[in-house]
Amino acid sequence: MDFDYDLFVIGGGSGGVRAARLTAADGKKVAMAEEFRMGGTCVIRGCVPKKLMVFASQYSHAADEAAKYGWDIRLGDFDWPSFQSKLKAELSRLEGIYTKNAGNAGVEILHQRAAVKDPHTVVLADGTEKTAKHILVAVGGTPFVPDNVPGIEHAITSNEIFDIPEFPKRILIVGGGYIACEFACIFNGLGSEVTQYYRGAQILRGFDDEARGHIAELIRGQGVNLHVGSDVERLEKRDGGIWVKATDGREGLFDVVLYATGRKPNTAGLGLEEAGVSLGRGGAVVVDEYSQTNIPSIFAVGDVTDRIQLTPVAIREAVAFHETVFKGNPMKPDHANVPSAIFTQPEYGAVGLTEEQARDEGPVEIYSAAFRPMQNSFIEKNERVMFKLIVCAETRRVLGCHIIAPHAGEMIQLAGVAIKMGATKEDFDATVAVHPTMAEEIVLMKEPVRVHK
Incomplete structure (x- = not known):
């Protein structure tokens, strides 16, 4: 059977765009449908605008601390319209890059909603039907709001x-x-x-x-x-x-x-159940280790599968999908020891197991320290940072790392490499501290504060 496309991608977010670009770059015929704006949740409604707001919000604290360090600084009110104008311009710039990169790779971009009709057919909002050898669902998630609250x-x-x-x-x-x-x-x-x-x-x-x-x-x-x-x-x-x-x-x-x-998979009205695709809790698309649904020609990556809701994970899943389906190289996305950061103030970075998860798996040692860093201590600011390592008592491998501190997101990325490689507590201990830093605490904690046998 001849198809209109080798691959039809529904959703123009990070996962969908990566899969489409890689496949089109290999000479395959690829189309992508996006009903809102290219870039998906991360670029338009999530990571990027949120992080820019985090940056903006930190200057009030910085100004207060600067005054205590001797600077004559006076802040006025936050100019919301000015920030919004710059934010919209930046998001439009990034959206343009996503669109341009996909187009340059040879992806045909359709700026309208698409739904699945059957294992090889999608229906666009204007009624047009397109056929494809493979369909990739990458529509992400949407905010969950309870419907039983008056008002x-x-x-x-x-x-x-x-x-x-x-x-x-x-x-x-x-x-x-x-x-x-x-x-x-x-x-x-x-x-x-x-x-x-x-x-x-x-x-x-x-x-x-x-x-x-x-x-x-x-x-x-x-x-x-x-x-x-x-x-x-x-x-x-x-x-x-x-x-x-x-x-x-x-x-x-x-x-x-x-x-x-919370967020839920954005599968409502997508036609998946009618096409025979199995959906799980909250409407998540049920997939196997290769991101394949129970319908062999239909795959799904990213938040719509409700595995790990992080942009880099969706991209890894998209790469594995491309390798599996179009390169003849079966590849499972690796969901173990994925680092993540919460951009509170200060930030919280985490990788690996929590203390609660680890103690359920076997004997562990807990190393933890909370203290006022030099920058805070000098101005008598009581806010404390926290560094924590969770260590297997038998293998000595570091099973988890948790950091609450300014720039913890930057630190946890590097700690994630060590933990992914299987570093032991002794590997951490053997690493010379960088002084004076907050992060040196991660290699200076010598005695466990708790032991779970």
Whole structure:
């Protein structure tokens, strides 16, 4: 059977673009459909704009510290419209690069929605049908918002936060994951009065418990009104703002209510179930180790599969897909020891196992240190950093590393290399410290603070 394309990709994010570019560069006929903007969540609504907001929000803290170091610095208010203008220009520039690179590789880009009709056919929004030998679903995720909260229509999600017309003096952030915590720190740094509700007992579920507690204390110490064990009961438009009643009886009036209560695979209305593709919890596309669905011609990568929701992981999955399907080189994406960073202030970098996960697998030693770094100590700032290593008591391999400190994201990238290579605690101990730095603590912790047998 002759097909219109060798590969049809649905979704123009990081994973989809990488797969399309590699395949087209090999001389295959490739098309890609993107209904919104090229670049996906990371470029348009996620990592990039968020990190730029993190940068912007850090200057208020930096100015305060600079004054204590002797500088005569006076900050005015944050100019939200000016920042937004620069942000939009930067995102448009990056979107153009994504589009140009895909086009230069030979990818035919269709700027409209596509849905799956059958194992080899997709239907575009204008009714046109296209056939392909292989279909790759890379539509990512979308914010999850509960539908059982009265007045929920008055809230926004991370999709809309970058485009709000006025900077909020009072903002409520609902959620306890990394997106919620990041935006709590961002708006606190930019000058908002920030309140955060999380229904669970502690923020950052799934991360290391000791680190979670440390971050929570830091967030509160910076002025965020963090309330755990609390959720929104209802919202109402009132008195020029949004009135919120919490489940613990607390009431408040806010300019913006941001729901950051998780993300779900963006498979609604995509036609996958009708085409016979198996979907799992939350609508995630069920795939095997090679990103193949139960329909042999249909594959999926990235957040839509709900494996590890990180841009570099989606790109790795796309490369493995290309090698497997078009290069005859079966390749499984490696999901072990993936480093990640949460851009709270300070940042939290993690790779490998948490203490809780490790002690369930066997005997482990825990090395941990929390201290005031030199930069803070000099100005009597009480904020502490934390370094933690989790070590297998039998093999001596470092199973996990957790860092809470300024630039922890940069540090954890390098620690991730060592842990991926199988470095032992003795390898860390044998490494000479770089002094004076915060990071030297990672090679100076000699005695375990806890041992789990």
